[in-house]
Every structure is written in C-alpha cells, then in structure tokens.
Amino acid sequence: MAPRLPARCWQQLALRPSTATTALLLPSSAAASPLQQQQLAQQPTTLPYTQHRTVKTGWSTLPARGAKPQRFNQVTSGLPALTTGPAAALRRKERTTPVRAGVLAVKKGMTVFMGRTGARIACTVLQLDRVQTVLNKTRSRHGYWAVQVGMGERQPGNVGAPLLGYYEAKGMAPKEVLAEFRVRDESGLLPVGVQLMPDWFHVGQRVDVRGICKGKGFAGGMKRHGFSGQEASHGNSKNHRTIGSVGPSQGSGSRVLPGKKMPGRMGGHRVTVQNLPVLMVDNDLGILVVKGCVAGPKGSVIQVQDACKKDPPPQDFIEKTRKLLEERFPEAEAHLQAARQRHLELKEARREKRIAELISEGVKGAEEHADAIEEILAASANERPAELEQTQPL
Amino acid sequence: MNVTPLTRRPLGCLKATLRQARQQNMVFARHMATETAQARTPLPPPEHNFFPLQDRKTKTLRTAFAVYPSTVASGSKSLAPPPTNALQSLHEAQIKKMDPTGARTALFAKTREAAKVGDVLMVTHRRGGEPFAGVLLSIRRRGIDTAILLRNHLGKVGVEMWFKVYNKNVAGIEIVKRRPKRARRARLTYMRQPKHDMGSVEDLVFAWKRSRKVFSSGKAAAGAAAAKKAAAGKKK
Structure with a gap:
C-alpha cells in the first residue's frame, strides 16, 4: 500500500499540473488559456497516473503526518526485554530478595543449648530492643521495595534537628539505629510504627545474620591473609613476619598486580553469616537465639532477615505474623x-x-x-x- | 477558528483522569494498613513533649520539635524495653531443664559443702565406659556451659579432661577425697609441674570405693559388684 502523501507533495502538483494531464483533458487543437489553467489548479487533484512512482511524482516513505512515531525502542515493539536498567536489576535480584523484612537486634553473647541426648550446640543470643518499622520504600517513589526499621532509643539531645522532625512526623521516639531491609515486592511492606517481636521468626527457619566484625587495626600479612612468614634462621635477619616477594620482576612488567594481598587495615567490615537456623524465640525476654556465631563484639547491632538462599517461610506463617501485627497494633x-x-x-x-x-x-x-x-x-x-x-x- | 484542540480535549482529560485513578488505586493497594484503620474511631493526637533547641550564641530558643515517649507505640500500645538480664534468665531456664533437682548446681556452687579445686572427683559417663577420676584443677563457671577440668595419670602419662557439668552425657559426679586445706588459687595449673604433680589418684579411688562398700547395705554392694562385672564383660 502506498503511503499517504504529505500535503506539500500534492499541493505542488496541483499548482504545476503536468503536461500529460492537460493533454488528456483538453483537445489537442485548442490551446489552454491562462484562465483555464488557473481553474484547473484550483480543482482538487489526486495523484497523477504514472507508470513509475518515484519521489518526484509524490512517492514518500515517510510516515503519515500526525501518525504516532514508530516505537522501535519500546516495550511494544517486540524487542527482547532489556537486561540492564532499574527494572532489569530488580527482576534479576527478585529470587534472592527475601519476601519479608528483617529485624535489628543487639548481640548479647554466646551460650550453648544442651540437648536431652547430650548434644551441645553453640549459639548466639540476639535481643530485639523496641524494634519498630519506620518507613516503607516503594518502587514508584524510591526505585525499590524496602522497609526501614529502627531499634532502641536515643536521647533527643543526641539527635539532630532534621531527624527530630523525621521522628515527629512518624509519631515515635528517636531510635538508636536505623536500617533498611529490601523486600521482594509490595506485599512485603509493613504498617509504619508497629513493633516487630522475636516471633517474627519461627524456630527452625534459616536466617541471614549481618554484623560488623571486630576491627584489628593495621595488621601484617601473616595475620591478615594467613601468609607463612619467613624463616627463623638460615641467615634471615629481622624479616621473620614480613611478607616475601610481591611479584615477578622484569619481563612481567616489574609491577605489583592490582589486588595483591598486603598488610593493611583488618576487620571492622560487614560480615554476613548465611543460613543460620533459629533455635529459640522468646517474646518475654525479647530474644532470638541462632545457631553458631555471629560477627562483632557483644552489644553490637545485628541485622537478621530470612535467608535469601533458602525458600521463604511458609505462606501461612507469613500470614500469621502479619495478622499478629494487625492485632497488636490496630x-x-x-x-x-x-x-x-x-x-x-x-x-x-x-x-x-x-x-x-x-x-x-x-x-x-x-x-x-x-x-x-x-x-x-x-x-x-x-x-x-x-x-x-x-x-x-x- | 481552530476546532481540533477543543474536540481533542475531552479525550485527553479522560486519559489523565484514568491515569490518576490507576495511580490512586496503586497507592491504596499498597497500604494494607489503610484497610484496617478504615472503620475505627480516630485517635486523639499522640501525647508528646517539646524538645527545645537553643541558639548557641544568643542562648535563645531557636526551634522545637515534638518528641514522643519511647514507651508508646501506635496508640495506647506500650513498648517496654526488654529485660537486661536476658542471657542470665536463659541460663537459669536451661539449667532448670537440665538439672531439675539442682544437685549439680549445688555441687559447684560457691558454698562450704561444694566441691573445690584440689578435691579429687570421679565422673561417670552415661554411655558406660570407665569412670574418669582426677584432681579438680579448675571450675569454668559459664552458666549452663559450666565445666570442670580433672587431671589424672593413666599409665604414667598425665591426662586432663574437661567435663560439661550440665551435659546429659555426664551421668554422675562424686567427690572421692576432699583437699585438707583450701587451695589459695582458683586454677591449680601449677599441679602440672612435676614438683607439684599429684600423680595417679587410683589408690584414692580404690580406698574410697572400699569404704563405700563397708558403709552401704549388702544389696547395694552386690549391685555395685554386679555392675562391675557387667562392665568387665563389656570390656571383653
């Protein structure tokens, strides 16, 4: 199908009718008067009949005037979905993002669980101190789904004016710590201001536990990376704990490769321990007991969330916890x-x-x-x- | 007059309103709490105090913010800080579970009657086997994880063993011989030195067993003998 002609084409044609058409319309003997020619020009003309349609005769490959632009780079154009960008990133991370928000806790210390059959399991006790939801982050407004959670209590004198205004708008006391937990979608968002108790988790489920490990300061290669050090004797002089060679010499560039393990700051970074089983939850004591150890000293702030590499808790349990929140904080x-x-x-x-x-x-x-x-x-x-x-x- | 914009406008309006409606819909779907709060009576404004911020130079009131008490959350619900001695409570609960009679706790309590470092103790395993006897070098008090260190000589080789007091694998702990004088150290690590080493406590244990046989009734003695026989049989 020939595309519709833009107006500029046929207007030009109408003003300058081709000799072929005039010859057809008029008898050959009579010469066309200027008046007749003017009348002809005013008549609405269609495309002239030609054997070959070219750009010169009004053929155009341009889209119609006023037509929607061709959406060659849009979702509707049938192209494969993008693998980069915010939407693609969210889709990519969907499976490893927990369904529910997590909680903040304080590491109280380690102890053991003695079993009836003589089993002895080392465990860490985490305490939840007035953990409240503070903010819901949404895809439309912030670009992702998350729940901001606060824990503890801070004296208003130790809080700046902007944050005082923030807590004023939330109707809650200033919190000691704030942290946000990404959730998979909007169903993971929680009502603001409700308290999360240890029964947010159930015994036996797996959780990921994040904390900041103890800082060791500037440490040498032996301590920081487990290097072997050097010999005590055989002519070694004052180089017993130093690192040895840092790379080959001429021929290999005479340079130290990026990422070479060397002495430096050790510890004080965030450590995640994955898939720790929950051994006990107690709302009265406000404690959550997880198996094994957790990074950081006693009293450090710990983030606990459903394990991202395990299945989420059963749907009925999730619904139960949501219902509990509604019952406790209507x-x-x-x-x-x-x-x-x-x-x-x-x-x-x-x-x-x-x-x-x-x-x-x-x-x-x-x-x-x-x-x-x-x-x-x-x-x-x-x-x-x-x-x-x-x-x-x- | 150009008519087209007028004819187009209603359509555009409809589109905008529809879009708005859609967004509104999303907003309401998002907040599950709006559904719950729908039918309830409104709350009075939450109780709060003002926290004034002073200007540092002029010492006058710069501004003030409402600060809500930390114990109040979402209406009348109160947020109590959790107990500070949670770990201790957990230990107590565990100990109660593992030691209902309180005998093990009493044995290593800081009392006159309790076992002290320097005493000779004998620990019996739950799964049978030879009971381990030795001199008590130290008591590591860690609540439910409390443990004792016993030292003995087996075949002229010094052997030390840690036992978890509240573990179910430890069937019984008995005092074989008390130290005549109170030790003046909490941990008798010096007893590992040859000069202070006590050596084997086998003879002490033997004497103690014999004295028990004398004082206990014939039945119990017979039972003990039978148990010894059974143990010997197991060894074979």
Missing part, C-alpha cells in the same frame, strides 16, 4: 496520620516563628485534632467505595 495507621497532621502544623508554626508560643501554651487543640482526623477518615471512607466501583469493571 491503631497504627490512625496514630501515624495524627502524628503527620501534628507535624505539619508544628512545621508551619516553626516557619512562622510561633513555636515559642506553642510551647508556653502546652499541647493544645486536642479536640480540633480529633475533628480533623475524623474528617480525613470520613473523606477517605467516602472515596473508597467510589474507587472500588471504578476498579471492579477493570
């Missing part, structure tokens, strides 16, 4: 909204330098707040059925 969302509302007001007051008055008056306007929240909730409740109607046909 008011989480309302509390958060109230705190947000309060934060916006206080922010406005700070901007207008009214904060001193507010303090002197004390916390005021509780009833107004309640009314405002009621309005918000009522409005959202009204919107909801309408939206549901909208979404159902889709």
Whole structure:
C-alpha cells in the first residue's frame, strides 16, 4: 500500500499540473488559456497516473503526518526485554530478595543449648530492643521495595534537628539505629510504627545474620591473609613476619598486580553469616537465639532477615505474623496520620516563628485534632467505595 | 477558528483522569494498613513533649520539635524495653531443664559443702565406659556451659579432661577425697609441674570405693559388684 502523501507533495502538483494531464483533458487543437489553467489548479487533484512512482511524482516513505512515531525502542515493539536498567536489576535480584523484612537486634553473647541426648550446640543470643518499622520504600517513589526499621532509643539531645522532625512526623521516639531491609515486592511492606517481636521468626527457619566484625587495626600479612612468614634462621635477619616477594620482576612488567594481598587495615567490615537456623524465640525476654556465631563484639547491632538462599517461610506463617501485627497494633495507621497532621502544623508554626508560643501554651487543640482526623477518615471512607466501583469493571 | 484542540480535549482529560485513578488505586493497594484503620474511631493526637533547641550564641530558643515517649507505640500500645538480664534468665531456664533437682548446681556452687579445686572427683559417663577420676584443677563457671577440668595419670602419662557439668552425657559426679586445706588459687595449673604433680589418684579411688562398700547395705554392694562385672564383660 502506498503511503499517504504529505500535503506539500500534492499541493505542488496541483499548482504545476503536468503536461500529460492537460493533454488528456483538453483537445489537442485548442490551446489552454491562462484562465483555464488557473481553474484547473484550483480543482482538487489526486495523484497523477504514472507508470513509475518515484519521489518526484509524490512517492514518500515517510510516515503519515500526525501518525504516532514508530516505537522501535519500546516495550511494544517486540524487542527482547532489556537486561540492564532499574527494572532489569530488580527482576534479576527478585529470587534472592527475601519476601519479608528483617529485624535489628543487639548481640548479647554466646551460650550453648544442651540437648536431652547430650548434644551441645553453640549459639548466639540476639535481643530485639523496641524494634519498630519506620518507613516503607516503594518502587514508584524510591526505585525499590524496602522497609526501614529502627531499634532502641536515643536521647533527643543526641539527635539532630532534621531527624527530630523525621521522628515527629512518624509519631515515635528517636531510635538508636536505623536500617533498611529490601523486600521482594509490595506485599512485603509493613504498617509504619508497629513493633516487630522475636516471633517474627519461627524456630527452625534459616536466617541471614549481618554484623560488623571486630576491627584489628593495621595488621601484617601473616595475620591478615594467613601468609607463612619467613624463616627463623638460615641467615634471615629481622624479616621473620614480613611478607616475601610481591611479584615477578622484569619481563612481567616489574609491577605489583592490582589486588595483591598486603598488610593493611583488618576487620571492622560487614560480615554476613548465611543460613543460620533459629533455635529459640522468646517474646518475654525479647530474644532470638541462632545457631553458631555471629560477627562483632557483644552489644553490637545485628541485622537478621530470612535467608535469601533458602525458600521463604511458609505462606501461612507469613500470614500469621502479619495478622499478629494487625492485632497488636490496630491503631497504627490512625496514630501515624495524627502524628503527620501534628507535624505539619508544628512545621508551619516553626516557619512562622510561633513555636515559642506553642510551647508556653502546652499541647493544645486536642479536640480540633480529633475533628480533623475524623474528617480525613470520613473523606477517605467516602472515596473508597467510589474507587472500588471504578476498579471492579477493570 | 481552530476546532481540533477543543474536540481533542475531552479525550485527553479522560486519559489523565484514568491515569490518576490507576495511580490512586496503586497507592491504596499498597497500604494494607489503610484497610484496617478504615472503620475505627480516630485517635486523639499522640501525647508528646517539646524538645527545645537553643541558639548557641544568643542562648535563645531557636526551634522545637515534638518528641514522643519511647514507651508508646501506635496508640495506647506500650513498648517496654526488654529485660537486661536476658542471657542470665536463659541460663537459669536451661539449667532448670537440665538439672531439675539442682544437685549439680549445688555441687559447684560457691558454698562450704561444694566441691573445690584440689578435691579429687570421679565422673561417670552415661554411655558406660570407665569412670574418669582426677584432681579438680579448675571450675569454668559459664552458666549452663559450666565445666570442670580433672587431671589424672593413666599409665604414667598425665591426662586432663574437661567435663560439661550440665551435659546429659555426664551421668554422675562424686567427690572421692576432699583437699585438707583450701587451695589459695582458683586454677591449680601449677599441679602440672612435676614438683607439684599429684600423680595417679587410683589408690584414692580404690580406698574410697572400699569404704563405700563397708558403709552401704549388702544389696547395694552386690549391685555395685554386679555392675562391675557387667562392665568387665563389656570390656571383653
């Protein structure tokens, strides 16, 4: 099918009709008058009939005017999906990203589990100190799915103004530590402000445990990389613990290859121990006991999350833990909204330098707040059925 | 007059509204908590104090932030800090489980009657085998992981063995002979030196066994003899 002609082509043609057409239309004897020619030009003309269509006769391979541009580089063009970029990265990491968020804990120390049959298992005791969810990170806003979790308590005097505002908007006390746990998708996000207890995990499941190992300072090759050192005798002089050669000489470039193991800073980096079985969970003591050892000294902050190289916990267990959260903290969302509302007001007051008055008056306007929240909730409740109607046909 | 933009506009509007609706839909699907909070009565604003920040130079109030108490989470629910002695509680619970009668705890407690370093002890294994006797060199007190170090000579070779007090593999621990005078060290590592080495405690154990036979009833003695025979049989 011939493509539609752009206007510029046939306009030109109409203005300068070819001799062939005039010859056909007019008797050969009569000469075409200028008036007749003008009339002809005004008539709407179609493509002239020619044997060979070329660019000169109005043939064009350009797309039609006003047509959508050809989406040669789009998802709809039938090209294979990209293997780079944010979406591809998320897809690639999907299988190794845990379904649920993790918790923060403090390493309390190591002990053993004595079995009835005489088995003795070394284990590490981790304690969860007021672990709360602080923020949900979403694909649309932040580029990935994650849950920010906080633990412990920090004196407000030791927190900067920006963070004080952050916690004010969350309606929670400043936390000692914050960490975020990537989750696979939106189903892993949690209500903000709820507390995660040790029963977030179940006995027997596998977890990945992350901590910062003890720093050893500037260490030599023997300690840092396990080099053999040098001889004690046979003419060796003052080089017993030094590293030996660092590479071949001329012919091999006379250079030290990148990544050569040498003395340097040792320890103090993050260490992940994978697939540790959970031996015990106790909400009263707030402890989680995992088998084996965990990097870091006693009192260090540890991140615990479902093992990424094992299957996630059973679906019914995941649902059970979610239900527990809802049961324990039914008011989480309302509390958060109230705190947000309060934060916006206080922010406005700070901007207008009214904060001193507010303090002197004390916390005021509780009833107004309640009314405002009621309005918000009522409005959202009204919107909801309408939206549901909208979404159902889709 | 150009008519086309007017005719196009409604379509564009519809598109925009649809897109918005879709996004809204996503937003609401995302927050599971919005569903739960729907039917509930609104909360009053959470209780809080103000934390003032001073200007360093003028010493006047610069700004202030609401700070919520750390014990309050999501409404009226309180967040209590966990017990600080969790590890100790865990040890106690474990010890209670492994030693219901408290006999093993009492044996190595810091009391007058308890076993002390320098005493000669005998440990019996659960799975049979020769009981191991030796002088107590040290007690490593670690809650449930408490262990004792015994030293003896077997065939003129010094042998030391660690035993976990609360382990089920340790069937029994008995005091064979008490040290006449209290040792003035917590760990008697000097007893490894030839000058202080006690040597084999075999004769002490033998004497103790004989005295037990004398004091115990005939039945028990017969039982002990039978057990010894059985042990001998096993050896064969």
